[in-house]
Amino acid sequence: MKISFILNGEDVVFNGEAGVRLIDILRSNFGLFGAKPGCLAGQCGACTIIFNDRVSPACLIPAFKIQDSEIITIEGFSQTIEYQEIMTAFANAHLGNCGYCEAGKVLCTEALLEQIPSPTKKEILMGFSGIKCRCTNVERLVRAVDSIAAIRQRRLYGGSS
Numbered sequence: 001m002k003i004s005f006i007l008n009g010e011d012v013v014f015n016g017e018a019g020v021r022l023i024d025i026l027r028s029n030f031g032l033f034g035a036k037p038g039c040l041a042g043q044c045g046a047c048t049i050i051f052n053d054r055v056s057p058a059c060l061i062p063a064f065k066i067q068d069s070e071i072i073t074i075e076g077f078s079q080t081i082e083y084q085e086i087m088t089a090f091a092n093a094h095l096g097n098c099g100y101c102e103a104g105k106v107l108c109t110e111a112l113l114e115q116i117p118s119p120t121k122k123e124i125l126m127g128f129s130g131i132k133c134r135c136t137n138v139e140r141l142v143r144a145v146d147s148i149a150a151i152r153q154r155r156l157y158g159g160s161s
């Protein structure tokens with residue numbers, strides 16, 4: 001089966017079985033290892049990608065569903081100014097994310113702020129509900145997202161916010 005889609009802004013084609021998981025396609029066919037195989041059951045968030053503008057677990061998406069879709073992985077997102085802002089704020093907040101959850105947290109932050117430019121604490125926690133991490137300090141994470149939102153508002157609209 002030939003499946004065409006947009007991956008990190010480029011038109012690509014996957015040639016293979018319709019039921020192969022997207023996480024395996026990214027890693028085996030495109031050499032993108034930022035999305036990690038964790039639970040493989042949609043529970044941990046290690047394989048998070050942005051699929052048609054929504055954060056999604058790549059382990060639950062079969063190949064046949066990606067026809068004509070747009071997929072952004074952490075590798076693609078890492079080329080953006082938004083990525084730099086998120087990483088700087090995470091570092092300043094001393095979140096100490098591990099390699100398994102960091103990409104998911106970054107992409108969840110981006111998807112959340114795209115949807116809600118100034119989210120409440122409750123909305124931030126909802127935005128991260130797909131990431132199973134018990135080691136990050138939640139208050140620091142919320143403060144980091146608040147600061148990213150403020151920096152983004154200043155960059156986009158100027159002034160202080």
Ligand code: FES
Pocket residue numbers: 036037038039040041042043044045046047048057058059060
């Ligand atoms: S590996 Fe996909 S959610 Fe855990």
Ligand code: FES
Pocket residue numbers: 096097098099100101102132133134135136
């Ligand atoms: S799972 Fe990565 S820091 Fe908690």
